[in-house]
Amino acid sequence: MPITETHQEIRRTARRFAEEVIRPRAEALDHDEAFPADIYWQMGQLGLFGITVPAEMGGAGLDALGYALVMEELSRGYASIADQCGLYELIGTLLSLHGTDAQRERWLGPLLAAELKPAYCLTEAEAGSDLSNLKTFADKTADGWRLTGSKLWIHNAPVADVGFVLARTDKEAGKRGMSIFIVPFDAPGVSRGPKEHKMGQRASQVGALQFDDVRLPADALLGTEGRGFHIMMGALDKGRIGIAALAVGIAQAGLEAALAYAGQRRQFGQPVADFQGLQWMLADMVKDITAARLLVHHAAEAFDSGGQSTIFCSMAKCFAADMAVAQTANAVQIFGGSGYIRGFEVERLYRDAKITQIYEGTNQIQRTIIARELLKNGVPA
Incomplete structure (x- = not known):
């Protein structure tokens, strides 16, 4: 496309x-x-x-x-x-x-x-990569629902006005017993933990949420009861395209900073860009960034076609995240000691890149998904 x-x-x-x-x-x-x-x-x-x-x-x-x-x-x-x-x-x-x-x-x-x-509320202390261990529960009441449980590492939790919360509605039905609820955070029984202080992407607010017998109306249910897990997972394919593209953007910023610095910084009477070892690092950066970008675009096109795109979304996220960590590390190396100092962009980019290997499904989980899809459907076209 x-x-x-x-x-x-x-x-x-x-x-x-x-x-x-x-x-x-x-x-x-x-x-x-x-x-x-x-x-x-x-x-x-x-x-x-x-x-x-x-x-x-x-x-x-x-x-x-x-x-x-x-x-x-x-x-x-x-x-x-x-x-x-x-x-x-x-x-x-x-x-x-x-x-x-x-x-x-x-x-x-x-x-x-x-x-x-908004906040997108999935993760719990014992349910991150393994959402089958979800403990948050919603009971039916005469006029709606009663929500009880807690969430961890939730994006926007310290500032959000409303959460989209995955909870169990049938304790015996496994993944088919989960539903999504729209929860205004000013509702009685909703409380927030302190803001977490993160290694990178520090302007993105993350924290915990507690739901203590939160009363919700019947129309707080989003979609069909019992389909919450499948709805959330469907959205995550697109989410992985987004995180993959975000990782490419971080790495691109690192390449641009490293390229400019290499032309300005002088050692042994010449720009450091003249040294072959550093040139090879820059070559690897642009090569791998370009490859990741093309993989992201291919995943997006597969998703837009309406076909089987899960394997491409997971490959894009996994490859781009690993690439971003490796290539922002190269950017820091090109800057030398300066790259390790706060206030230099590449130091922040290196920290910002790391979380892309963890959220929207860790890269280990992405490899499991890729292998599962490969074994089930064969080599993708």
Whole structure:
């Protein structure tokens, strides 16, 4: 699938915004661990949330390839900002595909305009890669549901207005006994743990949530009862495309910084870019970044075609994340001692890259998925 003029237009919009608004503030946001609500409000006005949500529902109405292009460009500015775009994409996907008209009217428009902040609530202390061990439970009541449990490492938990919470509704049905609930965080019984202080992507807020007998109306259920696990997993294929593109953006920013530094820094009377060993590092960086980008675009095209895309999404996420960690390490190496010092962009990029190997399914889980799909369906075309 070619990159169309519509794709180019939104990529230019995202790149301009990243260069003019995001990148100048990236170091301060990382240092302060600040939540940049003003940046997100501007992104909402530009239509940078809900890239694949249909236009008639308030989104940009583009495809997964458009989403990948936006995520890469935003991440070149600062991965924490791109991460927020990815979160809104997941929530927008859930509501646009599985929400009722009333749920979309109440939640989708305000979310895409960044008037509300969402949280995507899956992980628990004993249920990360293994969601079959989920403990949060929702009981039916006479007029709705009662939610009890806790969540861990939840993106936006310290600041979110509403959560999309995966909970058990049938303790005996395994993955077929999970459902999704829309939970306003001002509801009685909802409490938050302290903000976690992370290694990287520090402007992205993460924390714990507690649900103590939270009473919910019947229409808090999103989609079909018992289908929550499958709905969440369906959204994660697109999420992995987003994280893969985010990883490419981090690595691209590292390459650009390393290339500029190598031409300026002099040792032994000449620019360090003249040394063959360093040239080979730059060659590996651009080679692997290009390969990862093409794999991301291929995964997006497979997803947009409506066919079996899971193996491509997992390959893209796994390869791009490993690449980003390796190539931002090369960027630090090219900077030498300076690259290890706070305040140099490549030091932050190296820290920001690491989490891409962990969230949206660890890279070990991605390899398990790839092998499972390969054994089940054969070598993908």
